Amino acid sequence: MTGARRVAVLKGGRSLERQVSLVSGGRVEDALQRLGHAATGIDVGHDLVERLREVEPDIVFVALHGEGGEDGAVQELLEALGIPYTGPPPAACAISRDKAITKHLLRDAGIPTPDFLVLSETTFKELGAAAALADIGERLGFPLVVKPARGGSAMGVRFAAAADELPGALVAAFSYDDKVVFERHVAGRELAISVLGGAALPIVEAVPHASDAYDFEARYTIGRTTFHCPAQIDAAQAAEAGELAVRVCELLGLSACARVDLLLDDEGTPWVIEANAIPGMTETSLLPQAAGAADIGFDALVERILLLAPNA
Amino acid sequence: MTVEENLPPARRAGGEHRRMDSRDAGSAARDIERYAALFAQRTRVMTSSAMRDLMAITERPEVISLAGGLPDTSTFPAETLAAVMSRVAADSSARALQYGPTEGMLSTREGIARVMAAEGLDVDPGDMIVTTGGQQVIDLVCKTLLDPGDVVVAEGPTYPGAVPTLSSYQADVVQIGMDADGMRVDELEETLDRLEREGRRPKFIYTVPTFQNPAGVTLSLPRRRRLVEVAQQREIVVLEDDPYGMLRFEGERLPKLMELDGGQFVIYAGTFSKILSPGIRLGWAVAPRPLLAKLNIGAQASTLCPSSFAQLFVSAYLDTGHWEGYIDGLRDLYRERRDVMLEALAEELPPEATWTRPAGGLFVWVTLPEYLDTTDLLARALTHNVAFVPGRAAYLDGRGASEMRLNFSGSSSDDIREGVRRIGGIVREQVELYGTLTGRVVPEPHTEPEPRTDLADVLELPRRRSDDGRRDAR
Numbered sequence: 001m002t003g004a005r006r007v008a009v010l011k012g013g014r015s016l017e018r019q020v021s022l023v024s025g026g027r028v029e030d031a032l033q034r035l036g037h038a039a040t041g042i043d044v045g046h047d048l049v050e051r052l053r054e055v056e057p058d059i060v061f062v063a064l065h066g067e068g069g070e071d072g073a074v075q076e077l078l079e080a081l082g083i084p085y086t087g088p089p090p091a092a093c094a095i096s097r098d099k100a101i102t103k104h105l106l107r108d109a110g111i112p113t114p115d116f117l118v119l120s121e122t123t124f125k126e127l128g129a130a131a132a133l134a135d136i137g138e139r140l141g142f143p144l145v146v147k148p149a150r151g152g153s154a155m156g157v158r159f160a161a162a163a164d165e166l167p168g169a170l171v172a173a174f175s176y177d178d179k180v181v182f183e184r185h186v187a188g189r190e191l192a193i194s195v196l197g198g199a200a201l202p203i204v205e206a207v208p209h210a211s212d213a214y215d216f217e218a219r220y221t222i223g224r225t226t227f228h229c230p231a232q233i234d235a236a237q238a239a240e241a242g243e244l245a246v247r248v249c250e251l252l253g254l255s256a257c258a259r260v261d262l263l264l265d266d267e268g269t270p271w272v273i274e275a276n277a278i279p280g281m282t283e284t285s286l287l288p289q290a291a292g293a294a295d296i297g298f299d300a301l302v303e304r305i306l307l308l309a310p311n312a
Numbered sequence: 313m314t315v316e317e318n319l320p321p322a323r324r325a326g327g328e329h330r331r332m333d334s335r336d337a338g339s340a341a342r343d344i345e346r347y348a349a350l351f352a353q354r355t356r357v358m359t360s361s362a363m364r365d366l367m368a369i370t371e372r373p374e375v376i377s378l379a380g381g382l383p384d385t386s387t388f389p390a391e392t393l394a395a396v397m398s399r400v401a402a403d404s405s406a407r408a409l410q411y412g413p414t415e416g417m418l419s420t421r422e423g424i425a426r427v428m429a430a431e432g433l434d435v436d437p438g439d440m441i442v443t444t445g446g447q448q449v450i451d452l453v454c455k456t457l458l459d460p461g462d463v464v465v466a467e468g469p470t471y472p473g474a475v476p477t478l479s480s481y482q483a484d485v486v487q488i489g490m491d492a493d494g495m496r497v498d499e500l501e502e503t504l505d506r507l508e509r510e511g512r513r514p515k516f517i518y519t520v521p522t523f524q525n526p527a528g529v530t531l532s533l534p535r536r537r538r539l540v541e542v543a544q545q546r547e548i549v550v551l552e553d554d555p556y557g558m559l560r561f562e563g564e565r566l567p568k569l570m571e572l573d574g575g576q577f578v579i580y581a582g583t584f585s586k587i588l589s590p591g592i593r594l595g596w597a598v599a600p601r602p603l604l605a606k607l608n609i610g611a612q613a614s615t616l617c618p619s620s621f622a623q624l625f626v627s628a629y630l631d632t633g634h635w636e637g638y639i640d641g642l643r644d645l646y647r648e649r650r651d652v653m654l655e656a657l658a659e660e661l662p663p664e665a666t667w668t669r670p671a672g673g674l675f676v677w678v679t680l681p682e683y684l685d686t687t688d689l690l691a692r693a694l695t696h697n698v699a700f701v702p703g704r705a706a707y708l709d710g711r712g713a714s715e716m717r718l719n720f721s722g723s724s725s726d727d728i729r730e731g732v733r734r735i736g737g738i739v740r741e742q743v744e745l746y747g748t749l750t751g752r753v754v755p756e757p758h759t760e761p762e763p764r765t766d767l768a769d770v771l772e773l774p775r776r777r778s779d780d781g782r783r784d785a786r
Contacts, residue, residue: 016691019368121745130749156688167749168683171742175688 004036007306008057010074012043015066016176017152024281025063031302032061044068052081059309060085061302062278066152070278071097086309088277092253096277099181100149102252106272109251111244113272114184114263115140118149121178124170137163140184146170148177159185186271188263191231193245194279194290196301197308198255200242201290205231227286229293233264241270248272256308259287353460354480366690370699376731379699381473381525381674382722383586387641392634400624412620414612416442416596420623423630424582424596430636431558433571439598441608442618446555446583446595450474452610453516453551453579454481456603463507463514467495469677469706469715471525471553474518478708485708486514492668494531495519497538504546516549516579521569523556523673526706526717530671533566540572549603553581556673558639561647563671575600579607584626586674587639592622646674649720649728656729660736662743674721679714680739683746686716689738698734 009032011025012018025041032039040055042048044064052060060078062085068074072090079090087093095101100118107113117136123129137144137160146169147157156176158169173180190208194201205228231238245260252258252275259279263271279287281302291301370379400408415421421437428435443449450473458464460482466474468487478485486507488500500517507514519539521531531539543550552569570580583595597607611617629635653676657667667678680686686702693699703715718735720728746752 014369014372016365016369016694019365022368124745124748130751133749155691167746168685170749171683171746172685172688174745175685175692175742 004038005058005306006038006056007032007040007059007061008052008055009039009041009061009063010044010048010069011041011063012045013064013066013068014045015064015068015070015152016155017066020153020280020282021063021065021069023283024065024285025061027281027283027298028061028063028302031299032306034299035303037306044074048074048077049081052083057083059083059306061306062087063281065278065280067150070152070276071150084309084311086257086305088254088256088258089310093277096252096254096258096275098149098179099147099151099274100179102274103181103183105251106248109247111248111251111272112269114145114186116181116183118179118181120180121174130167133166134163136182137166140182143185144169145181145183145185146173147181147183148173148175149179149181151176183273186263186265188265188271189231189233191233191241191262191264191270192259192286192290193242193262194257194259194287195245195249195255196257196287196291196296196304198246198249200245201287201296202230202293203233203238203241204229204286204289204293205233206286227289229289237264237268237270244270244272248275257287257305354482366687366694366702367699369694372697375694375697375699376723376727376734377699378718378720378723378728378731378735379701380719380722382719383590383642383674384645384721385589385591387645388589388638392629392632396625396629396632399628400621403628404624408621408624410620412617412623414441414608414617416440416618417620417623417627419627420594421596423627426630427587427635428582428598431565431568433568435598439575439601439604441597441599441604441611442623443595443597443611444615444618445585445590445593446553446581447473447477448611448615449579449581449595449597449607450477450518450551450553451614452597452607453549454478454483455610455614456606457515457549458483463512464516464518465500465503465514465548466518467520467524467527468709469526469703469712469717470518470708471520472701472705472717473525474553475705475708478518484512487707487709487711490524490527490529492529493535494521494524494529495535495539497535497542500539501542504542504548514548516551517543518551518553519569520553520555522554522566523559523670523675525556525673526675526701527677528668528670528673528675529677530566536566536569536572540569540578543577544573548577550578551581552578555581555583555586557582558587559643559646559674560672561643561650561670570598579603587642588626588629588635592626594618594622594626643672646672646721649723649725650676652725652728653718653720653732656732657736660732660740662736662740664743665739674719676718676720678716678718680716681743681746682714684714684739684742686712686714689716689742692738692742693735696734696738698731700735 009025009029012022029039029041042051060083062069062074064070064074070093072093075085075090075093078085103113103116117140119129142162144160146160156173158172160166160169170180190206192204192206207226241262248260249255249258254275254277259276261273263273265271279285281288288298288301370377418437420442421440424440425435425437454477458481461484464478464483464485466485466487467490470487486503488503489496521536523530550569554568568580570578580598581595584592599607650670654669664681665678667676670676687704690700690702701717703712706712723731
């Protein structure tokens with residue numbers, strides 16, 4: 001602990017996850033105040049640089065989610081301004097924000113991730129990829145998950161049970177990004193593993209209510225999903241999954257603080273789905289839950305993230 | 313989270329806002345469990361969280377929002393406001409600052425009776441209670457009539473603002489389809505028969521019969537008569553929500569359900585929100601006396617009484633005699649904006665889209681091809697700084713995925729034109745993409761759409777045609 005610091009908390013912005021970010025940022029501000037720091041929240045907009053010059057922070061706490069905050073854009077700007085910040089550097093953000101690049105890196109590193117294909121809107125519009133939809137279905141098998149490569153939470157994510165459901169699912173996914181990931185659907189238990197300071201925290205398992213099993217919206221919605229932390233899996237499996245999550249974070253440059261989502265299938269294989277560079281910090285977010293299970297209270301978690309920032 | 317956090321920086325009170333509470337810093341996991349066990353069942357509202365997140369962005373100042381339901385309060389003369397407030401202060405400052413009767417002040421109820429008389433209605437101020445907006449009437453009717461699981465019949469789509477109210481009373485909502493003549497009363501009767509066979513007796517029918525929110529359509533006279541007969545025969549209450557009745561741009565006024573019913577089963581909800589100001593938060597209910605007494609008890613429990621200041625303001629304002637002229641002005645303004653919107657829709661939307669043509673009110677309801685999802689479309693639209701309400705918000709049963717509500721009262725004509733242009737561009741793009749993905753032939757532009765029989769009248773749409781130029785927007 002380097003004593004009281006002036007911290008600017010970046011939140012809000014104009015991404016689709018603005019609302020979550022405002023809540024995350026607000027809670028972080030409160031925690032920083034309780035910890036004795038001078039915290040100033042900044043709702044990120046056109047005047048960001050101006051606001052940062054006014055506040056003259058010792059460090060920036062990045063509580064932005066989605067486009068702008070989680071894709072490395074704000075981090076590049078902070079690098080340019082020479083202000084230290086929490087969370088991963090620009091490249092790691094840009095990589096983990098993009099599910100297509102993430103999955104390629106995972107597969108190349110021999111980390112299990114469900115089989116997938118990536119196609120862009122241009123491929124359909126200019127190269128006639130629509131004619132290959134049947135082949136995609138055959139190659140990956142139904143049901144398929146169709147998702148925007150750079151999307152947040154459940155937005156634009158659809159199941160396609162058969163080939164005729166693909167066009168609709170694609171139009172939805174292309175509403176969020178011009179690049180779409182087709183992923184083989186893995187049935188299994190949903191595990192979220194938060195990594196803090198290079199070590200895995202207790203695993204959170206999300207169990208959607210039966211009727212919502214195919215509804216991505218229901219995920220992480222209190223009342224429609226039950227969370228177990230620590231996950232009710234055997235210790236060896238938990239340790240293996242934890243190690244895998246740490247490996248994923250090392251590979252992607254996210255070791256300070258991140259969340260890795262994976263599916264544990266019936267054979268016990270953990271399939272990595274994605275990594276989140278800036279996990280949510282709301283009352284219902286998974287990182288604070290996991291930290292809580294490791295007896296790291298919210299304030300302590302915020303302080304840890306602050307201390308893990310490089311050059312801080 | 314606080315409301316202030318939702319506001320764009322420019323609209324904040326100024327200075328860095330600091331919360332005053334210092335909440336317990338205990339572990340988040342414990343927090344969740346602690347609160348989750350305390351939440352009532354009725355808080356489990358099933359609104360899509362994606363949609364809520366998206367709607368939060370529509371408030372940014374650079375977004376042209378056709379999503380709101382806001383009247384344009386900018387035309388209200390500031391000097392009238394000042395004069396009326398001065399008069400309240402001079403004549404009745406102590407009363408304005410004091411509690412009042414739960415049912416509302418007599419002078420206000422008499423004023424409301426005068427407003428209703430302007431529509432040709434003869435209402436006794438004793439059959440009325442003043443409420444905190446029309447919204448409170450919906451809440452009070454639910455509170456008075458519903459046990460968890462009770463059936464409520466509503467239009468499909470229904471007023472999006474009623475959805476959380478109905479959900480919070482754990483109503484089992486059954487939605488009835490609509491066409492150009494409003495709620496399909498034949499479908500209503502079939503549904504009531506079915507519900508009866510299933511032993512589920514609806515407590516009330518919620519309807520916005522005139523310039524419906526969100527569909528913009530109006531219940532025809534024959535259907536009004538039939539709806540009232542059905543309610544009387546089956547002894548079901550009808551909640552007639554009528555915020556827009558006075559905002560008729562053309563055509564003859566239709567009798568209200570309340571008039572046709574003659575004081576038996578219809579509860580009428582009125583409001584000053586769209587004819588004076590939503591910020592005043594004043595509405596009213598007219599109901600048969602036994603129901604009124606129960607509504608009154610409910611109101612006492614929730615607000616004690618409506619705002620005395622607001623009531624005196626409204627009474628004093630009505631006394632100035634300017635109000636009818638003000639409503640005339642709103643009508644002219646909104647008529648013009650509606651025309652701009654209909655014209656823009658005809659020019660910008662592809663032939664696969666259909667929409668309603670309201671004769672009053674604030675909204676147009678657009679139906680896109682079933683393969684488009686307006687929640688996803690909204691995400692795309694927001695990147696172009698334009699917003700609307702996705703159709704799902706108007707249903708409790710997951711329908712409405714390819715529909716959307718557009719508001720024309722709260723934006724300037726230029727913004728409406730530009731907003732519709734942007735939405736149209738995205739819709740065309742997605743229709744084309746779907747055509748590409750399915751290998752379908754993309755329809756030629758400017759072809760006439762197939763007439764939809766269920767929306768026949770509505771679909772007599774102004775469309776750009778090369779032969780006779782622009783058809784009359786009326």
